[in-house]
Amino acid sequence: MLFLIFLSSGLFLGWSLGANDAANIFGSAVGSRMISFKRAAWIASIFVVIGAVFQGQGGSETLNELGTVDALAGAFTVSLSAAFIVLIMTRRSLPVSTSQAIVGAIVGWSMFTGNPTDYKVLGKIVSTWVSGPILGMIFAALLFLLLRRVLQRAKIHIIKLDSYIRTALIIVGAFGAYSLGANNIANVMGVFVSSAPNVNLNFGLFQLDGVQILFLLGGLAISVGIFTYSKRVMEKVGNGILALTPEAAIVVVLSQSLVLFLFSSKAFASLLISLGLPPLPMVPVSSTQLVIGALLGIGMVKGMREVKITALGGVALGWVITPILAGTLTFFSLFFIQNVFGLKVSTLEIERAGDVITQLQSPQITRQINMILPGLLVFSVGVIISLIYMFFRQQKLRLKTENELLMKQNEIFNSQRALKDLEINSIQAHNTVLATQLELKRQEYNSILLNIKEQKEFLENITNEIHELIGNKNIEKRDEKLKELSLLLKQRMSFTREINDFYEKIEETHKGFTEKLQEKHPDLTDNDVRLAILVRLGLSSKEIATLMNISPKSVEIARYRFRKKLGLKERESMGDLLKNI
């Protein structure tokens, strides 16, 4: 429990590293929305943990060479001081390096406890602060040149290129996260290594020793930092210093990852040795400073136009200020911890004071814990939970889709019903019109029937009267009667009632026309209006004469007068004028 309390400062440093340094890997991709934060955070977290657990030991060994912080309280103070300095520097927006802070803090611890500082190791570490960014710069420049050449030659469609870049950003980001975990876990947990529990967890496929468990915890702390705080940082740097083209972003991340990887890979170091070359020291380097180096490399290829000299100044300032501040703070904090709380900050010092204390450094037996069964159990539970989750998610999705389908069907049904209603309404309206027309026709037939009947009666009367006249000897009376009959027939021939009916119907049909005409020419008589209607119907003067019961000559005169009333000129057509009303 006490161990965990002391470890909290390291975990805090891990959290701070995750919050800040994950942005160096996924900042461009997330800031430019090429990859969603959630996906970036998952990839970064998983690979940071893997890197930390399986390749994290190199860096911490070098730190231990510098100074083995062998008391838990000392490690706590060293880590806390470094974390505090990183926090302050981050707040001041300086390109801070966790490694420089931790190195400064360890030197501060050595000075306080009187442990000799190995200047050779210190020199090796300090040299990486310069060589790391320079290597990053060289890698970035070369990779950038190579990528530019390849892209120019390949002539890939921009959209296809975009999809390749997305995939590449994820792969390179995963590699970057792995390298970050491998290299920088030493900063987070390096000082606690000598206090690591002496256990060995066997998971069947792999085993984790005490240090790796420590690194696993550190990696998890980094992941928490990534999930809880790095989104803001990613969006800030992604739209600020790392607002790069996606191609440049790949180069920056890849060169940074390569340097981080090389400074933490034992295999690469042995390869160099086997080739007779000096190996690269396994030292935690600052990813922020590597990014600045990489950006400089790209800037150099582009012709130094975009190189910001102030950024270089910031890096140099970080080299000097961070270790000094961290060292000083550690020195005073240790004094405080030792004298106020009375905690041991170094076993060496205790020995020097002559206290008889049983040393814990005597060889211990490593506790072997078999984790195969619990591991399998956890794995199976995990798989079952995921399957249940996926099942319910699938169900939910299926229900949602079905619901949407139903809603759509409902909409279609509603619109179909509305259409049918409309159709029914229109059919009903049509039926009403047809019924009215039927009634009208019926009335028309009735009137025709009546008319025929009347005509028949009239003709029968005439025939009877003519029959009576045949054989009538009184010529005078006969002539008188014949005259009477002739007059009757003439009267009948004027078809007054039929004509009146005809006009009624016509006026009914052309109601709008007569109203408009009378509105325009209020001085028109009823006869004029009738004439206008007949002209509008396109009837000839002869036809009009019959209908108006006047001679064709009279029609011509009436037309002439009507033209005058309308104010028509010689060439203007009366028919056209009337049709346009």
Added chain:
Amino acid sequence: MNMFSFKQANKSIELIDNFLNIIDQGGLIFKEGVKNYLHNNRESFVDNLKTLSKLETEADVLKRKIENILYTHSLMPQLRGDILKLIEELDGIMNQCKKSLFQFDVEVPFIPAELNQDMIKLTEICISAVESVIPAARAYFKDPASVKEKIHRVYLYENEADKLADAIKRKVFQDMPGIKRLSEKFHLRYFTLHIEMISDGAQDVADLLSVMAIKRTL
């Protein structure tokens, strides 16, 4: 953000290619339409008008599809603004062609026979500007470095179109006493202007492309 798939990328490439083809075809149809109008081939003119109208609608549909796919699948977040602007500008050229040809149909301008050759030449130059901008637009997607060497033709054609349009307007107002009415002169000036605006549209696209190409150059 949806999971990106290569299928979507291929689909959007196809859509953009189709869109550019349609703009290219639109230019050719417009040229034919103007020629048919000037040569009094009414039937062919109406046919061209219908085809152009159809192509314009297709271009609009494709434009919307491209917008949709680029946004919903978050393709090229940094460049899609530029690409959509390019599509918009190219669609603008298509709209101008359609509008112009419809104006011929609606307003039935009286164009004296002696202007026929000039009008045809102006149309040809303007459409050449459009035809030259299409390969440049295609090059932007695959080979941005070659955009610059392609767009210089557009500027040349636009310049020539300007000169010819000016000459036509000058001729109408100063050297053609046969056209008595000012309204007729104005009418001819407007039609010259409408055709000339097509090459202006091509020039706008060329300007946009040159900036976009610089942005894409690493």
